[in-house]
Amino acid sequence: MRRVLLILGLEAYAALLAFLQALGGVRTDEAKYLLNIPYPHPPAVRWILSQLDALPFQEMLVRILFATLMVQAVWVLWDMARDFPRPKRFLLAGLWLFSGGVLLQAGTVMMAPLTALEALIFLWMLQKKIPSVWVGFFWLFSLFTAYQAVLFFPLVFACLRQHCSIRRSMYYLLVPVVLLALYTFTNPLILSSVVTHSNRDLESSLLDRLLATGRLWTVGGSAILSMLGTWGILRSRRWELVASFLLVAAYIAFSRYDYYAVLFLPLFIGGVLAWPKLLLSPRMATVLTAIIGIHLAYSLFTNQHLSSARTTVQLLDGMNVQGALLIEGSFGHEWQYESPWEIRRFSEHLLEDAGVVVCLQTCPEWDKRTWRVILFEPEVWVRSKWLS
Amino acid sequence: MKRRLPLFGVVSILILLALLPQLFAERLLYLDPLTRGRVQEALRRTANEEGLLLSGFAISSITDDRLVVHHRAHARGADARRCFTIDLSSFSRTPCDVSS
Structure with missing residues (x-):
């Protein structure tokens, strides 16, 4: 016993x-x-x-x-x-x-x-x-x-x-x-x-x-x-x-x-x-x-901070986002683990199939008329149609 | 102990047999520096242009002028898979069947 x-x-x-x-x-x-x-x-x-x-x-x-x-x-x-x-x-x-x-x-x-x-x-x-x-x-x-x-x-x-x-x-x-x-x-x-x-x-x-x-x-x-x-x-x-x-x-x-x-x-x-x-x-x-x-x-x-991958994915969780998640800047494999969407490096020609763009460094320029920023640290853009 | 020695040998040979096909497929990487350089460049270009992570690539076959690679987007649950046949002189690529 x-x-x-x-x-x-x-x-x-x-x-x-x-x-x-x-x-x-x-x-x-x-x-x-x-x-x-x-x-x-x-x-x-x-x-x-x-x-x-x-x-x-x-x-x-x-x-x-x-x-x-x-x-x-x-x-x-x-x-x-x-x-x-x-x-x-x-x-x-x-x-x-x-x-x-x-x-x-x-x-x-x-x-x-x-x-x-x-x-x-x-x-x-x-x-x-x-x-x-x-x-x-x-x-x-x-x-x-x-x-x-x-x-x-x-x-x-x-x-x-x-x-x-x-x-x-x-x-x-x-x-x-x-x-x-x-x-x-x-x-x-x-x-x-x-x-x-x-x-x-x-x-x-x-x-x-x-x-x-x-x-x-x-x-x-x-x-x-x-x-x-x-x-x-x-x-x-x-x-x-x-x-x-x-x-x-x-x-x-x-x-x-x-x-x-x-x-x-x-x-x-x-x-x-x-x-x-x-x-x-x-x-x-x-x-x-x-x-x-x-x-x-x-x-x-006491010095542990939740990774930005988890906080970002938790934020996106309630939305019905579809498509790939593109990341600009250097990132770790934790993004692959946390994200239910396929992770790809940002490239403008991939935007067509993307639902989210995350910028871990300065965001590149692209036509953002159909996109909305929902977070600034890191900068996270989501296609407007998934926000309604 | 002597009776058990073959068991260890058999397991080791099975592991060796499992490794040999991949070693044979990649032999040019180690035998031909020119091909090795071209393969590195082909993978780098494909990764950049397709927005894919290098860690997902697995080489299926290499000849002097052609590389076949599979890509697996490691993720929770089912992984997205892709296959590319890449010309090693022009670095142009065409999709191939992922089951090939």
Whole structure:
């Protein structure tokens, strides 16, 4: 009974995190996954999500599902800390649940939290000595979920080496990587996206990158778990943890997206589990982690603004608009997600088939006699006949 | 474990077989820089002129002088689909059957 209540309590926490994330509407990256737009990541999870895209509550359903996976993963930690005294197990659970990684990202429809969960499962597989073939399959699935799963290959190799020769371990490790490379060549859009992203932030100094990486390191484990986990990784001298930690830190230093903070999280847990002497004064550590985590969450969620895509579509919702929605200016995939009308870039010759024009930059000139502006920020024009 | 090794191999081969037709269709993108440049230009022009997003294009076949692409306007529920046959020297395009 107590366990059922705990599960329900955790589920309420997951639903709250999903709800808080939903306040900002769907972001461009989330729309890519919800609509199965074929970049930047491989298709394993986004294909599954797209099977639900006709459901009116798809966004909330997926947010709750992802948040549930992140929050209920605490039972994996519980199992991994089976030999610890109860207060230390509770501390570990608290460190996970109040970490910045969980609080800030559990309800997002992003691949980074899923990759972090997959890394946690690899740590669990390592501890439980799971047969290599299942590790191989899970590695294949992880790679086809998101490219950044490759950062955790040292954990996978360590899992495989528990049962296999080096040769067979390399087979399980490399065959999925080769398949992923081949998949990437079948989708030139991914290669083009990689080239575009590799040119981002080239002017940043080394110090800037170190500070940004340090900030995400702090956020990922709400400072307390970040320190304990990193110290545990270093003290344990477990090469697979150290190697994955360095790979994640280097990847974040180069890419610098805030949502990668969560990639540190499973490694911090691995560090604490590898050096459990660090789990001193459980109550104090949990309370401090919770205070920092809630502060981080408060800063994020109080600054969320609903996307202009959602506010515009909500405004148009009551009208019987027909035809395409043309957009002038640069826009994200959230417009495709929110709009029930086909989204096309503005071009004067497309006006004939359009019902709405949205200008995210200065509106171009066209014959507006049969159009009326209904909003100025962003500027939204609707054919007069749909307004009557 | 040895008994299970073929299962992993079989799944890997099935994935490889699923990828090969598309790899073969796009081989000129990687083998011929001239064709690659023309394909990029053809897609850019088509996207601009039709008001379509580049992320919706999927290449169906490429020869030295002709490109067939499908476009899918990703959206909630059913997606609008289009198909274009594009001449790679003049960049003129004609619609084609979306089921082709």
